[in-house]
Amino acid sequence: MAKRVRRGKLEPLEKCPTGISGLDEITEGGLPRGRPTLVCGSAGSGKTLLGMEFLIRGITSFNEPGVFMAFEESAQELAENVASLGFDVPGLIARKKLLIDHVRIERSEIEETGEYDLEGLFVRLGAAVDEVGAKRVVLDTVEALFGGLPNEAILRAELRRLFRWLKTRGLTAVITGETGERTLTRYGIEEYISDCVIFLDHRVNNQIATRRLRVVKYRGSKHGTNEYPTLIDEDGLSVLPITSLGLSYPVSRDRVSTGVPRLDAMLGGKGYYRGSTVLLSGSAGTGKSSLAATFADSICRSGKRIIYLSFEESADQIIRNMQSIGVNLKQWREKGNLVFNTVRPTLQGLEMHLAMIRKMVKAFKPHAIVMDPISNLISVSDRIDTKAMLMRLIDFLKNQGITAVFTSLTTGGLELEQTEEGVSSLMDTWLLVKMVERNGERNRLLYVLKSRGMSHSNQVREFRLTDDGIVLTDVYLGGGEVLTGSARMLQEMQDRVQTEVAAADAARRKRELDIEKADLRADLDALKARLANIEAEQNLAQRGETTRIETLGQRRRSLSRSRQAD
Amino acid sequence: MKKKPVNQCAAFEKAAADRRRETYVLRLYVAGINRRSEAAIRNVKALCEEHLQGRYELEVVDIYQQPTLAKGEQIIAAPTLIKALPEPLRRFIGDMANKERMLVGLDLQPRKKS
Structure with missing residues (x-):
């Protein structure tokens, strides 16, 4: 975030990075340096936390000491409230980086007896700023003065003077204010802080609470104008500039x-x-x-x-x-x-x-x-x-x-x-x-x-x-249908049985044919033997006949010879 | 416990009388010397001399000189007069020109019924 600011183009307005996750992105670098910023919102919208985080991150990330002027809570309470977010307020105070001045106003103690100004507040703030060498100031919630002091005209004049004083001292200030009925703040102090106004919203929709942050105005600077969802968790406040990033992501073949x-x-x-x-x-x-x-x-x-x-x-x-x-x-x-x-x-x-x-x-x-x-x-x-x-x-x-x-x-x-x-x-x-x-x-x-x-x-x-x-x-695909589960198993089993039966059938048939073949072969052998017999007999008969004829011829010749016939 | 009837009324009278003799501890915080500071100092002194003669301590503090006191005493406005004693603590802001409010606030004059 900080890098972005330094790397950025020539900025006509110097910015003071808040170190709050996301807020610097929306405001393109942070709050206007050396000027007051109004942070308004309803009760419980996180104004005080934003202020406190602005100071603490300022110290831890940018080495800019800060003064927190609390009109509503004591230093002890504030420290306890943010301790759960991992902010070590007492440590920062001990190291003279942070100073918390609790301005306590008891309306019942105060008697107005004539003209006055808020020089006391100025002196205190001035002394506190000098003590730690503060660059950042938070006034939380300065409007509490209106409840404590009777003369509104004096107050307004003095607040105007206070904001001017902050500017001349070159302090980057966060001033918180509770939302009024028709105005951004109950007493309309947005009139005096015109450089940057941030609105925190904590709304409930369908019984679900959502925190949102919007930069209402930011003089002399571009800024995101949407309502951004905001999160308060163990790491403090984060604003989420969620925008659709276009379809340009790298793809993988893995x-x-x-x-x-x-x-x-x-x-x-x-x-x-x-x-x-x-x-x-x-x-x-x-x-x-x-x-x-x-x-x-x-x-x-x-x-x-x-x-x-x-x-x-x-x-x-x-x-x-x-x-x-x-x-x-x-x-x-x-x-x-x-x-x-x-x-x-x-x-x-x-x-x-x-x-x-x-x-x-x-x-x-x-x-x-x-x-x-x-x-x-x-x-x-x-x-x-x-x-x-x-x-x-x-x-x-x-x-x-x-x-x-x-x-x-x-x-x-x-x-x-x-x-x-x-x-x-x-x-x-x-x-x-x-x-x-x-x-x-x-x-x-x-x-x-x-x-x-x-x-x-x-x-x-x-x-x-x-x-x-x-x-x-x-799945079982057969007979034109898809079968699953036990139907599939049943079908498979049936198939198996059928195959076995068929195989057995085939084997039996083969055996039968073999037997038949063997029978026929045996028959064939017997016939062949008979044929041979017959042929042998035939030969024999033939030979006997020939012999008989020859013998007859010889006899006839010998008879003729004996008769001396010619 | 001992049962001894206490005259409530007498006790109250006595307390009220004590109060009239009580010493006032006052501190006036001003921011530098200007017309308003001077008026405040002058008015407070005149009032004390008139009503609290001999039984008040007034300290004038310039918060420019001692800014840490401003924080410790929870000073917001200038000038501010703090009545530290007698109890209760009370703060007067302004140039102390409204004498009637001063007297009421200092319990030197009963609060008007309105």
Whole structure:
């Protein structure tokens, strides 16, 4: 922040960085140096804290001592109030960097007896400024004077003189004032402080309180004019200049595993893109959280960090429940890879959720984030606001290259391929888990509805939660229908039996044929033998006949010879 | 406990009489010497001499000279006269020209019923 100021273009107006997170961005460098700034707001809007932080950060970050002139609280009370924010007021006072002067005015003690001025206040302030060499001054709430001193005309003149005096001393001052009915401050002191006016708002909408900050005017300087959500937490005040940063974030080709090998396979074989946004939607009990937890487990397993934001379950409950499917998240939490943040959405407004997430992300620097479920955010606000908030969140996460997994509950009556928040178009990958009811049981089906930039499976898989985690099984596709669960198993079994029977049949048939073949062969052999016999007999007969004829011839010849016939 | 009837009325009378003899401790804070400071000093002195002769201590402090006193005494306006004693503590701001208010505030004259 400070660097930005020094690096910035030639500034016609010198600025005094507040060191308050975000405020310097909105005001483009800080408050006008050497001039008073009015900080107004209703009771409890954080005026005093802003003032105190302005001084403390001034001392710790910019080495500019400060004076806090308190009209409402004592030094002791102030120190105690900010001690919870980690500000060591007594230490700074001891080191002569900070001076708190409590101006106590008891109306009942005071008797006005003629003309007067507020020189006493000037002397005190002057002495205090000199004592610590202050560059910064806070007057909290100077309007208390109006309640304590009777003559308003004198007061107004004196306040005007006081602000002029601050200017001539070159002090950067924060003057707080409580909001009036029609005016910014109850006594209209904004009339005298015209350089910079900051308005703090603490409003309640649908029973949810949101703090906002707006720079009403800033003479001679550009400034953000929106209302910015403001957060008071253990680190003090932070203003969140949340703007949509345009679509210029760097993208990554790296992939991160979903934690389910079969699902990785469905997503081009490697899982989600790093820095992409993933939506897991489905009706109640479809295992969205389990899928998200498996992803968290996988991220941690690879040694990376993840934030698990749960809007429905406590951290311990998630850990216990995920144990039942064999996902041990406890170890990761203990190792510091996993941070849970479990809040009810109704705890705070959307902006505050966003602010809180941003803060966590900045502090923890995770590689991935799980938000379970986003559909609950709608209970805080309406659809348009929720979408705008998610858009900002997604832009922010994409800029940081953080993979985000959101779950969304599809309630009855809505099309499955539709989310209540209308955020599907913001998502890069959308997995849908669907319940199928059949044969008296409900089974889960998972499919990839879309996944930008990768070839993904178009197949429906049965999604099963087992003791060893999530298992994706091929569904039974046969006979023109999709079967899951026990129907699938039954069908598979039937198929198996049928195959076995068929195999047995075939074997039997083969055996029968073999036998028949063997029989025939035997018959064939017998016939062959008979044939051989017959042939042999034939030969024999032939030979006998020949012999007989020859013998007959010989006899005839020998007879003729004996008869001497010629 | 001893039961002794106390004359409440007499006790009150006595206290009131004591009060009339009480010493006043007054401190007048002014911011430098100017017309208003001078008027305040003059008015306070005149009033004390007139009503509290012999039983008052008046200290005049210039807060320019002793700024730390201004913080300690919770001085906002100048001039401021502080009646430290008798109790209760009371502050008078202004040039002390309104004599009637001064007397009432110093418990030297009963408050007018309004």
